[in-house]
Amino acid sequence: MNRYDYLIAGGGVIGCSIAYRLAKSGLSVAVFDAGSAGTASRAAGGMLGAQNEFEFENPLMDIAIESRAMFAGLQEELLEESGIDIELRQAGLLKVAASENDLPALLEQYGFLNGKDASVQWLEPHEVPLAEPCMSDKTAGAIYLEKDTQVKAPLLAKAFLLSAVNAGVHVYEQTPVQQLVVENGQVCGAKTSIGTIQANRVINAAGAWSGDLFKETGFTPPVIPVKGECISIKLNGEAPLKTVFAVDGCYIVPKRNKEMLIGATSYPNSFDTSVTAGGIRSLLNRAAHLLPVLNEGTIERTWSGIRPQARDQLPVIGAHPFVSGLYLCTGHYRNGILLSPATGLLMERFLTGCPETAKRLAPFSPARFLTQKEEATV
Ligand SMILES: Cc1cc2nc3c(=O)[nH]c(=O)nc-3n(C[C@H](O)[C@H](O)[C@H](O)COP(=O)(O)OP(=O)(O)OC[C@H]3O[C@@H](n4cnc5c(N)ncnc54)[C@H](O)[C@@H]3O)c2cc1C
Numbered sequence: 001m002n003r004y005d006y007l008i009a010g011g012g013v014i015g016c017s018i019a020y021r022l023a024k025s026g027l028s029v030a031v032f033d034a035g036s037a038g039t040a041s042r043a044a045g046g047m048l049g050a051q052n053e054f055e056f057e058n059p060l061m062d063i064a065i066e067s068r069a070m071f072a073g074l075q076e077e078l079l080e081e082s083g084i085d086i087e088l089r090q091a092g093l094l095k096v097a098a099s100e101n102d103l104p105a106l107l108e109q110y111g112f113l114n115g116k117d118a119s120v121q122w123l124e125p126h127e128v129p130l131a132e133p134c135m136s137d138k139t140a141g142a143i144y145l146e147k148d149t150q151v152k153a154p155l156l157a158k159a160f161l162l163s164a165v166n167a168g169v170h171v172y173e174q175t176p177v178q179q180l181v182v183e184n185g186q187v188c189g190a191k192t193s194i195g196t197i198q199a200n201r202v203i204n205a206a207g208a209w210s211g212d213l214f215k216e217t218g219f220t221p222p223v224i225p226v227k228g229e230c231i232s233i234k235l236n237g238e239a240p241l242k243t244v245f246a247v248d249g250c251y252i253v254p255k256r257n258k259e260m261l262i263g264a265t266s267y268p269n270s271f272d273t274s275v276t277a278g279g280i281r282s283l284l285n286r287a288a289h290l291l292p293v294l295n296e297g298t299i300e301r302t303w304s305g306i307r308p309q310a311r312d313q314l315p316v317i318g319a320h321p322f323v324s325g326l327y328l329c330t331g332h333y334r335n336g337i338l339l340s341p342a343t344g345l346l347m348e349r350f351l352t353g354c355p356e357t358a359k360r361l362a363p364f365s366p367a368r369f370l371t372q373k374e375e376a377t378v
Contacts, residue, residue, distance in 0.1 A: 043305020
């Protein structure tokens with residue numbers, strides 16, 4: 001290929017979802033990943049917590065709900081395109097107050113969510129084990145979110161990647177993008193470890209690394225890495241079906257074959273990928289308090305991943321303020337799996353000039369981080 005329409009830096013769920021949609025609309029696309037595609041994406045719990053994640057009005061919530069609804073169709077589409085089943089499970093989510101201290105915050109969230117959707121239910125402590133028989137009756141109450149579902153994140157990442165390849169995208173793994181090539185304020189490609197690649201447009205979808213990429217452009221999105229550790233436990237006997245999410249952020253996501261994915265710790269500003277004994281001990285203590293049956297399980301594996309978090313915890317999606325043809329799509333923080341289908345579609349529409357989509361994406365524009373002095377120069 002002499003010149004691509006799009007070069008995407010980053011082959012996680014975000015980069016590959018965009019690449020897939022662009023290729024499907026007939027554009028030529030190359031994805032470069034510094035390592036194996038999808039660093040955070042392969043580590044994620046896979047929760048599609050479009051209600052669980054919101055406690056008050058947020059410009060992202062409508063997109064999150066729309067994205068969650070896309071998964072039923074996406075499961076079939078990706079199966080057809082890639083042969084991979086993303087293991088969508090629709091058993092709902094219990095958001096739990098582990099103790100009385102967590103109750104006020106949870107009741108407030110319940111008021112907010114139930115005001116928008118009457119299917120959101122409040123469960124008293126004795127009702128919690130009725131909804132999920134493996135749950136302890138020693139909680140202080142829970143919200144039942146029947147519409148919050150889950151997928152197996154590594155399978156979703158692989159399915160997006162393979163579907164993109166099958167749609168004609170060229171994927172280069174272990175090939176970092178090193179520097180942007182700009183002429184007269186316009187992108188014309190990027191330098192990579194295999195040489196300079198020509199492209200009409202470039203998208204920075206490098207997740208937690210996106211803040212450092214293209215520093216030379218004079219604008220770096222304030223995206224930091226947030227390390228998270230996880231452990232999976234295999235149960236043999238009785239096993240829960242619903243996802244359980246504690247107010248303190250510890251969660252248990254039941255996968256197929258009674259595999260319980262327990263996450264996740266949170267260490268801001270850390271690219272360290274080690275898994276600490278203290279982190280895993282804390283997860284196990286909190287998880288077994290909610291689901292005592294976990295004590296009977298066997299440990300399968302532990303791992304960690306790096307979430308991309310913007311300063312205001314919203315994604316950063318849109319045009320670079322100073323360089324024509326350069327775009328950012330990053331900062332999906334704890335919800336990149338959930339948001340990946342909608343992000344791919346919205347980016348494709350935005351890049352092909354849809355004015356309504358540009359309006360919807362305005363709250364996530366990179367320009368919101370410009371200083372007054374920088375704004376004056378745009
Ligand atoms: C422990 C954990 C649990 C999570 N649980 C959930 C969950 O339950 N639900 C949910 O919705 N989200 C969850 N998330 C968040 C979700 O995983 C992320 O928001 C999402 O994966 C971000 O996708 P991405 O494509 O932006 O980043 P990544 O998947 O990290 O992909 C970015 C890619 O860019 C590459 N890269 C870096 N530098 C360069 C370069 N110079 N050139 C080329 N490529 C480069 C990296 O190698 C990487 O593969 C979780 C995250 C973690 C860590």
